[in-house]
Amino acid sequence: MHMTASKTPPADPHPRITVLGGSAEGPAGLDRLAGLGDIRIATDEVSLRDALPGTEILLVTDFRTDALEAAWPAADRLQWVHAASAGVDQLMFDALIESDIPVTNAQGIFDRSIAEYVLGAILMFAKDTRNNIRYQQERRWVHRDTETVAGKRVLVAGAGSIGRRIGALCRAVDMHVTGIARRAREADDVFEAIHAADDLDTHLAEADYVVVAAPLTEATENWFDAGRFRAMAGHARFINIGRGPIVVTEDLVAALNDGEIAGAALDVFEQEPLPADHPLWGMDNVLMSAHMAGDFIGWREALIDQFIDNLARWQAGEPLFNRVSKKHGYAPGGG
Amino acid sequence: MHMTASKTPPADPHPRITVLGGSAEGPAGLDRLAGLGDIRIATDEVSLRDALPGTEILLVTDFRTDALEAAWPAADRLQWVHAASAGVDQLMFDALIESDIPVTNAQGIFDRSIAEYVLGAILMFAKDTRNNIRYQQERRWVHRDTETVAGKRVLVAGAGSIGRRIGALCRAVDMHVTGIARRAREADDVFEAIHAADDLDTHLAEADYVVVAAPLTEATENWFDAGRFRAMAGHARFINIGRGPIVVTEDLVAALNDGEIAGAALDVFEQEPLPADHPLWGMDNVLMSAHMAGDFIGWREALIDQFIDNLARWQAGEPLFNRVSKKHGYAPGGG
Missing domain, CATH: 3.40.50.720 (NAD(P)-binding Rossmann-like Domain)
Incomplete structure (x- = not known):
């Protein structure tokens, strides 16, 4: 379960984290990340292409975006992709599947x-x-x-x-x-x-x-x-x-x-x-209903907190939780 | 809990049962009573006054009716009143409260x-x-x-x-x-x-x-x-x-x-x-909603079946279940 594709040591204490979301402010609760890394925000393919070089961790908060596939060539140091959503269908494109970059998701939150x-x-x-x-x-x-x-x-x-x-x-x-x-x-x-x-x-x-x-x-x-x-x-x-x-x-x-x-x-x-x-x-x-069954009051903050828990593991060199099976397209063994 | 007001033996094998309900056909499921007694149907004060003389058991299927209080003087042999409803508020009139005629209800069904x-x-x-x-x-x-x-x-x-x-x-x-x-x-x-x-x-x-x-x-x-x-x-x-x-x-x-x-x-x-x-x-x-929270499909039949269970006790001279406390206006100790 350890990451093997790193060009840098896995325990970078201040990693570059790019947040790919729907708005320039990023999602509610993002302030919780302050001090945990060098945070950048991207909202589409163009801004993601700018932000990806040097990025070690990508946090995808917009489950609908397909910008990562388009901007993929710019991912030169990427070590981990976390989807702050239950579904990861937009991330299951060939280049990411074939890479050894782990993908994790928000299993459990919703x-x-x-x-x-x-x-x-x-x-x-x-x-x-x-x-x-x-x-x-x-x-x-x-x-x-x-x-x-x-x-x-x-x-x-x-x-x-x-x-x-x-x-x-x-x-x-x-x-x-x-x-x-x-x-x-x-x-x-x-x-x-x-x-x-x-x-x-x-x-x-x-x-x-x-x-x-x-x-x-x-x-x-x-x-x-x-x-x-x-x-x-x-x-x-x-x-x-x-x-x-x-x-x-x-x-x-x-x-x-x-x-x-x-x-x-x-x-x-x-x-x-x-x-x-x-x-x-x-x-x-x-x-x-408007794709909201899981969206309880406070869900955005809960998603960021879950990412921070996994980030602590990453920084400690421990195995990430909620790792998605790229073969099957979801995190197995839930419950 | 035994009835003490009987002028006839409590174990009458074919009692006269009057059903006080909202329609001349009586409620759905009433056919289940066939053979269990001499069944009469009353729908209002006038028909109840006709039916009460000789009636030993009154089955009230319309929880809204106040006909019994008005027709009360005609109840010459009444030994038991069963309300096929959870609430018995319309039955808590002085003459019935002061009598030693037991009142039972439909506790549990709804x-x-x-x-x-x-x-x-x-x-x-x-x-x-x-x-x-x-x-x-x-x-x-x-x-x-x-x-x-x-x-x-x-x-x-x-x-x-x-x-x-x-x-x-x-x-x-x-x-x-x-x-x-x-x-x-x-x-x-x-x-x-x-x-x-x-x-x-x-x-x-x-x-x-x-x-x-x-x-x-x-x-x-x-x-x-x-x-x-x-x-x-x-x-x-x-x-x-x-x-x-x-x-x-x-x-x-x-x-x-x-x-x-x-x-x-x-x-x-x-x-x-x-x-x-x-x-x-x-x-x-x-x-x-239209006073229907308890009214699951089949409730009328379930009410009649519950009455029949209690009728078997009455005929065997056993204590009735779901006896209402006339002091408090409900069957105590539900569970």
């Missing part, structure tokens, strides 16, 4: 808040809260009988750090929880069973709720298409807090319109922000 | 579904779901940071059967749970503390969520008034799944408008159905 978001979505569907709000707006008293969640079945596609926490929270409210991972694994204190991704279709039909908590990789791109939605129960709800391109959005819209599934809660989309004329906005059986 | 409703409301507030729905209707992508529920504080006013289940579910998702009961009790596996109702005001300020799960009695009528809302934290949310008259609605509306508290989720109201011109309908920081 688990709890995302799990709460998922449970909230499940309860909204079960209690028909959407219609409560509609009837309130119409000033109409309309009594209905609604569902309970106890005893219902959740299938979590992606049994990593986030998926496990979702499963744990669902199990805490007495739901049955099954996981889908690359390979089948033993049941544990969260998952009653963990099936292999290859067997997904045979388990979709049993689920009342299907939750996508997978990273975006070559294996998961377009994973949920028309065939998958057809395999689900007609009363089932689909929840995506992973990445938009894991789902073929057109097929999801069709499945919702045709009654192949009963509803969807979506925090991520193939295109973000979702264009104003997209049909999803107008669908009553869809709950939408 | 606990789980009401607890899920409360947790759903808490997660809606925390995740700002109401605004997600608004922005979706406006086709606007608006990212916000939102709250987590882990570590937040819930105060449950009413630590009976329903309040305990609410507490248990909140605790399962890592919230801190405190109860309010008539008298202070020891902490237990659900409540970190149970304070006496007399000390309510000193504990209101600490709560992020205040949940009313109390029965309507003389002691709880108008319990939550302007002073109580003033004692709550400005960011706190108020949830009422008990009974409407426990709250002074005018004071609640003022507290919400003046920012004394941040929001409310209301399933019960002083007047039901709530009139269409009531200000609550139009308030963005209020979530409303």
Whole structure:
């Protein structure tokens, strides 16, 4: 796990750290880095190309940017890339994958808040809260009988750090929880069973709720298409807090319109922000949020603090935590 | 706990049972009673007055009716009143209280579904779901940071059967749970503390969520008034799944408008159905539902089955379960 590509000793007490983010001020909480290194800020390919020469550590705070791939030739002393995000899909370009520069991510930070978001979505569907709000707006008293969640079945596609926490929270409210991972694994204190991704279709039909908590990789791109939605129960709800391109959005819209599934809660989309004329906005059986399920109050500061913890390891010459498997595109063994 | 007012032997194998409900067909699931007695159905004071003579058991399926008090003189052989509801406030009239006719209720049936409703409301507030729905209707992508529920504080006013289940579910998702009961009790596996109702005001300020799960009695009528809302934290949310008259609605509306508290989720109201011109309908920081928090799919059948279980005890001459304390107006010692 030690870094082997260093031209300088790994324990540089004052490394040059470039922060690649969305704004010239850098993200909230960046002041926490003061004194820990020679800090530069880049916001796009051009400013990154200027900042990279001499940079030993790159902290990527904008998970959407593809500037690093474009500016890559300027990375002459880079020893470590930390993505302050759960997903690292934009960093999985060939030159970085093939290098021996380690990539770490923010595994763990968003688990709890995302799990709460998922449970909230499940309860909204079960209690028909959407219609409560509609009837309130119409000033109409309309009594209905609604569902309970106890005893219902959740299938979590992606049994990593986030998926496990979702499963744990669902199990805490007495739901049955099954996981889908690359390979089948033993049941544990969260998952009653963990099936292999290859067997997904045979388990979709049993689920009342299907939750996508997978990273975006070559294996998961377009994973949920028309065939998958057809395999689900007609009363089932689909929840995506992973990445938009894991789902073929057109097929999801069709499945919702045709009654192949009963509803969807979506925090991520193939295109973000979702264009104003997209049909999803107008669908009553869809709950939408702006890629924010994990973004609890204080998350930016928490991300910087997590990076600082890993920086202390780097400076001490210790193995970094949350190291991403470049082969698989995510940090393995979460939980 | 044995009945002592019987003019007939308690073990009548085919008792006359009158069902007092809202419709001439009686409630769903009533067919389950076939063969268990001589069944009559009453829907109002007039039909109840006709049905009561000779009736040994009265099953009240409409918790709103006050017909029994009016028709009371016709109850010549009544031995047992079962309320197929959690609240028995309409049955606590002097003649029935002073009689030695036992009253039982539906304690337990609605606990789980009401607890899920409360947790759903808490997660809606925390995740700002109401605004997600608004922005979706406006086709606007608006990212916000939102709250987590882990570590937040819930105060449950009413630590009976329903309040305990609410507490248990909140605790399962890592919230801190405190109860309010008539008298202070020891902490237990659900409540970190149970304070006496007399000390309510000193504990209101600490709560992020205040949940009313109390029965309507003389002691709880108008319990939550302007002073109580003033004692709550400005960011706190108020949830009422008990009974409407426990709250002074005018004071609640003022507290919400003046920012004394941040929001409310209301399933019960002083007047039901709530009139269409009531200000609550139009308030963005209020979530409303039509007295249905407990009404899971299948609840009517579950209520009849519970009555049948108690009827078997009655026919065997055994003590009835879920006996209501006429002094306090609810079945004590729920769990």
